[in-house]
Amino acid sequence: MPLTSDDDIRSLLDVETIAVVGCSTTPGKAAHEIPAxxxxxxxxxxxxxxxxxxxxxxxxxxxxxDVDQAIDLVDVFRPSEEVPSIVDEVLARHEARGxxxxxxLQLGITHEATARAEEAGIRVVQDKCLxxxxxxxxG
Numbered sequence: 291m292p293l294t295s296d297d298d299i300r301s302l303l304d305v306e307t308i309a310v311v312g313c314s315t316t317p318g319k320a321a322h323e324i325p326a327x328x329x330x331x332x333x334x335x336x337x338x339x340x341x342x343x344x345x346x347x348x349x350x351x352x353x354x355x356d357v358d359q360a361i362d363l364v365d366v367f368r369p370s371e372e373v374p375s376i377v378d379e380v381l382a383r384h385e386a387r388g389x390x391x392x393x394x395l396q397l398g399i400t401h402e403a404t405a406r407a408e409e410a411g412i413r414v415v416q417d418k419c420l421x422x423x424x425x426x427x428x429g
Contacts, residue, residue: 292404292416299415300427302392305362306334308420309354311376312367313337313345320396321367322346324421328365331424336361354379354390363392365420366399373401381410394420 293299308328313335314321322345329335329346336359337345340352351357354364364380366373373395384390384407392413393404400416408414415423 291408292414294415296427298413299418299423302363302394302413302415303424303428305391307336307360307362308333308365309336309338309357309361309363310365310367311338311354313339313342313350314367315339315342315345320419324367324396324419325365327421328424331428354383360387360389362389363394364390365394365396367396368399370395370399370401373399374403377401377403377407380407380412384410384412394418396420397422 310325312321313325316322325335326346335346336357337350338354339350342350344350366376380390380393393407395416397417397419404414
């Protein structure tokens, strides 16, 4: 069951490295502004966007599998219908590397495929904005 309590969500805010699937190169878009906000708050952002070389001053990667460094949380800015394939990538990475503690689906994004991530011990948040929750709980 996705996390909903303030204590559970607050615990996810202690991560250091956030991979952003669907991170945008376009200022003004939520998929650019929210990762930029998180970066300003001290999080290490790892953009996942196969159409970009660099976003927010850091290298962008084609997929989660291409990232060498450890990832604590995967933040998703992709349509709900893409969630099953993203869960597959998260699970493959979690099994191979032992990282990815949490999967966060941004506001408006939900899918029952996240149950597979939860079964693997990955904490899941759905349909919540990471920036809004950060401001509300850490403000």
